[in-house]
Amino acid sequence: MDLTGKTAVVTGGSRGIGRAICVELARRGANVVLCARSVEGAARETADLCGSNVIVVPCNVADAADVKNLMETAREAFGRIDILVNNAGITRDGLLMRMKEEDFDAVIATNLKGAFLCMKEVSGVMMRQRYGRIVNISSVVGIHGNAGQMNYAASKAGVIGMTKSMARELGSRGVTVNAVAPGFIDTDMTAALSEKTKGKMEEQIPLKRIGAPEDVAKAVAFLVSDEASYITGQVLCVDGGMGI
Numbered sequence: 001m002d003l004t005g006k007t008a009v010v011t012g013g014s015r016g017i018g019r020a021i022c023v024e025l026a027r028r029g030a031n032v033v034l035c036a037r038s039v040e041g042a043a044r045e046t047a048d049l050c051g052s053n054v055i056v057v058p059c060n061v062a063d064a065a066d067v068k069n070l071m072e073t074a075r076e077a078f079g080r081i082d083i084l085v086n087n088a089g090i091t092r093d094g095l096l097m098r099m100k101e102e103d104f105d106a107v108i109a110t111n112l113k114g115a116f117l118c119m120k121e122v123s124g125v126m127m128r129q130r131y132g133r134i135v136n137i138s139s140v141v142g143i144h145g146n147a148g149q150m151n152y153a154a155s156k157a158g159v160i161g162m163t164k165s166m167a168r169e170l171g172s173r174g175v176t177v178n179a180v181a182p183g184f185i186d187t188d189m190t191a192a193l194s195e196k197t198k199g200k201m202e203e204q205i206p207l208k209r210i211g212a213p214e215d216v217a218k219a220v221a222f223l224v225s226d227e228a229s230y231i232t233g234q235v236l237c238v239d240g241g242m243g244i
């Protein structure tokens with residue numbers, strides 16, 4: 001699954017799953033363009049882990065001008081964009097009765113509109129190249145729902161709908177669009193959960209362990225490779241069997 005000469009844009013690439021994706025794609029030879037809102041600290045560390053063919057671009061994926069600049073910078077640096085991984089995501093959890101409107105809007109803006117803006121910006125480039133690989137990071141919560149995460153579930157279910165629609169729109173131009181739906185993965189996003197809650201969740205996972213960011217990164221690396229060239233519009237759950 002060699003990616004030498006390919007250029008990958010990974011949103012939210014500074015930490016957690018995004019970092020593991022950047023490192024895995026770079027390890028396979030890809031040029032990596034990683035974005036996050038904060039490009040100091042963690043983002044620089046990720047860039048160091050990726051080696052030399054990497055650039056870090058500040059970008060809020062919910063902001064159309066930022067996304068335009070991200071893609072232009074990527075093309076200026078490496079000439080083309082072969083791979084887009086829409087990974088940037090946030091949570092603002094709460095039961096519906098207590099969920100504030102701004103918590104709903106913030107999650108939709110980053111997780112759903114962000115993916116829309118990035119796909120809109122790269123789809124023309126990929127269609128002209130007659131080649132592209134898009135992977136959208138959804139969640140098992142987008143498939144099964146979760147109490148206290150109505151906003152997040154809506155955004156992640158929306159990502160699946162967008163993935164299938166884009167797969168239909170872009171298929172004839174050699175562009176595949178798939179989603180990866182992680183289960184419970186050990187990152188900053190899940191760090192706030194108590195050991196007791198984590199233990200309970202582990203019990204419910206058939207493989208009896210919480211996932212690592214690298215588990216997700218390997219699935220993404222497969223979907224963006226030539227080995228996956230006849231796979232499009234699919235949702236690959238990387239959840240240790242949690243959703244069976």
Ligand code: NDP
Pocket residue numbers: 011012013014015016017018035036037038039059060061062086087088089090110114137138139140181182183184185186187188189190
């Ligand atoms: P983290 O919170 O560890 O990292 C999130 C990353 O996204 C950071 O790099 C962050 O950088 C970036 N980010 C957040 N908002 C924006 C924004 N508006 N624009 C650009 N970058 C942004 O999250 P995870 O690694 O856990 O999650 C990654 C993806 O996987 C998300 O889409 C998440 O929903 C999904 N997922 C995670 C699961 C888990 O168990 N961890 C399970 C299922 C899905 P910065 O803050 O500097 O912008």
